[in-house]
Amino acid sequence: MNNYFRLYQEKLHFYEEQLMEDLAELVAIRSIRNEVTIKPGAPFGNEIREIFDRMTAISERDDFKSSNFDGYAMHIEHGDSNEIIGILAHLDIVPEGEKKDWLFDPFTLTRHGDYLYGRGVNDDKAPALAAYYALKILRDLDFEFNRKVRVILGGAEETTWECMDHYFKHNAQPIMAFSPDGDFPIVHGEKGVLQGTFFQQIDSPAAAYPHNLIEIESEKQRGFICERLRVVFESSYPMELKDLLEEAEETVIAGSYIIAFYKGDKALSRNPHKGENALFRFSKDLIAMENVNGSLLKLKKLFMKYFLNDINGRNLGLFLEDKEMGGTTFSIPYLLFQNNELEIAFDYRYPKGQTTEKAKRKLDNFCEKNKLNFTIYREFEPLYFHQESQLIQTLQLAYRNITGNTPECITKGGISYSRALQNCVAFGPTFPGDIPNTHKPNERIKLQTLYKAIMIYCETIRLLATKS
Structure with a gap:
């Protein structure tokens, strides 16, 4: 002093x-x-x-x-x-x-x-x-x-x-x-910041499939990882579906409808490693389901291949680590599915060595492969x-x-x-x-x-x- x-x-x-x-x-x-x-x-x-x-x-x-x-x-x-x-x-x-x-x-x-x-x-x-x-x-x-x-x-x-x-x-x-x-x-x-949204209109599933996704609702915010999720299904076998939803905090059956509630552990979207995303719990149940089509199949493929437990963006080709600034983080703040419109928010943080233009090209490739579109909400260079x-x-x-x-x-x-x-x-x-x-x-x-x-x-x- x-x-x-x-x-x-x-x-x-x-x-x-x-x-x-x-x-x-x-x-x-x-x-x-x-x-x-x-x-x-x-x-x-x-x-x-x-x-x-x-x-x-x-x-x-x-x-x-x-x-x-x-x-x-x-x-x-x-x-x-x-x-x-x-x-x-x-x-x-x-x-x-x-x-x-x-x-x-x-x-x-x-x-x-x-x-x-x-x-x-x-x-x-x-x-x-x-x-x-x-x-x-x-x-x-x-x-x-x-x-x-x-x-x-x-x-x-x-x-x-x-x-x-x-x-x-x-x-x-x-x-x-x-x-x-x-x-x-x-x-x-x-770190650099790229916040945005993936979206796609998904055709209604064929009636022959036993479990259909009606709606997904979570708080539409960008500052935190997804903490709470409400998922509505329609099923020909609601009791069978309820048994599959092992990760849900609560499930409610109303006739042929099942409402499942998922809860995570809150963390800032820039620090996804400090919490647990409710979407990851939902996706574990989703991956366990068989005989799904339409929106459920789309989500199942996306989470299996790209999102589940990946908090660094490795599966999207976005991972980068810098000796002085550390590595990338990638989180999903919210997921919505309403009127067959799928909306997935993302929050990507990255060190020097990466740029917004390079990252956008990676996102373009990902969207092209998966028939998605994306918009950017906010961006900053490192x-x-x-x-x-x-x-x-x-x-x-x-x-x-x-x-x-x-x-x-x-x-x-x-x-x-x-x-x-x-x-x-x-x-x-x-x-x-x-x-x-x-x-x-x-x-x-x-x-x-x-x-x-x-x-x-x-x-x-x-x-x-x-x-x-």
């Missing part, structure tokens, strides 16, 4: 109560994109505009200069230089899901033990405030800034990223930046920074000065605002061993994690933007 640590710590202790009050106000705003209330100045709806206004009020209270860019994004800045250091965070959140799965109200900041709970406390409201308070602490300690620092806050990170597109049409790129929307030590690599870069070395020094530990660089499958800039990486707030429940019920951040992150951000801004 360097000589400035005590100064940062004393100032943070002075602001601790105010920090908690500010965070409570931000968590209380359900800042989820709302298409119904979109209007000029609120392109993502009223709630996201409300949280921008709340953050503007906080900055005005503290005598910072802030600017709002048509409700897409805002920044808070300090310093007069033409050279800009950027800190990119976001104030929008994902939906809370089922409130019954939460220990506490997701929109009431709650301290329980060593943790703060609430939607957005880890992703990304508390980290945004951590960066803001770090800038505030340095200013109040009278450090002389030789570069302008901007805390840039977006409103559509969890959806379309229009916020950053709009913001950088009106503002110059920072010369260096970091995003407090990842992990410590330093995320110098983010992000990678060499450890010798000035940005990485400065972040390493800041981390070491505060923690006493030499930080390693890591690669993640996630998507941060780092991809919106030419010279930016994700940097905190989550430390190894933390379990923040990002995007899940009971999202949380450890108080010690939040305070240590603020210390590190103080030192980072000092190194990047001030004269010692």
Whole structure:
């Protein structure tokens, strides 16, 4: 720890109560994109505009200069230089899901033990405030800034990223930046992303076959692997079919219809190895079936040959491993079959060495062989920074000065605002061993994690933007 640590710590202790009050106000705003209330100045709806206004009020209270860019994004800045250091965070959140799965109200900041709970406390409201308070602490300690620092806050990170597109049409790129929307030590690599959907219209099966597929339903989302699946069959021998559905959590017989429910173990779609896909359980039962036709036969072939238990994309020819960034992941977030229309979502993450164009060619070949079509929902090329870069070395020094530990660089499958800039990486707030429940019920951040992150951000801004 360097000589400035005590100064940062004393100032943070002075602001601790105010920090908690500010965070409570931000968590209380359900800042989820709302298409119904979109209007000029609120392109993502009223709630996201409300949280921008709340953050503007906080900055005005503290005598910072802030600017709002048509409700897409805002920044808070300090310093007069033409050279800009950027800190990119976001104030929008994902939906809370089922409130019954939460220990506490997701929109009431709650301290329980060593943790703060609430939607957005880890992703990304508390980290945004951590960066803001770090800038505030340095200013109040009278450090002389030789570069302008901007805390840039977006409103559509969890959806379309229009916020950053709009913001950088009106503002110059920072010369260096970091995003407090990842992990410590330093995320110098983010895997490429290709999210999309396979689809096909399948003819109705012949009546001579004993078991026919009527419908498959799962939650149409892309952030997680498929956790729950509801499958409806029509069968000439419903009891016989029920005996085949060994992997189902529950089966219900209603005349000639059987409804089977499958349950998996929830995991982020970028980390399919950390959970169990409900589709894999269904596909095991499907593969055991004989005398199937039409949609059941189509699904059986697809899962047998390509999808079952393959979380790396090997069977589609998509697997690649990089010494520095690791290997590919491939997951299925949802499966739908309605009105004879088959829809299978996919989420592919890949290291450098692969490109979206190469991956699309592989998907084209797969679809051609199996008479499928596909559309792309979202795509990003991989992000990678060499450890010798000035940005990485400065972040390493800041981390070491505060923690006493030499930080390693890591690669993640996630998507941060780092991809919106030419010279930016994700940097905190989550430390190894933390379990923040990002995007899940009971999202949380450890108080010690939040305070240590603020210390590190103080030192980072000092190194990047001030004269010692």
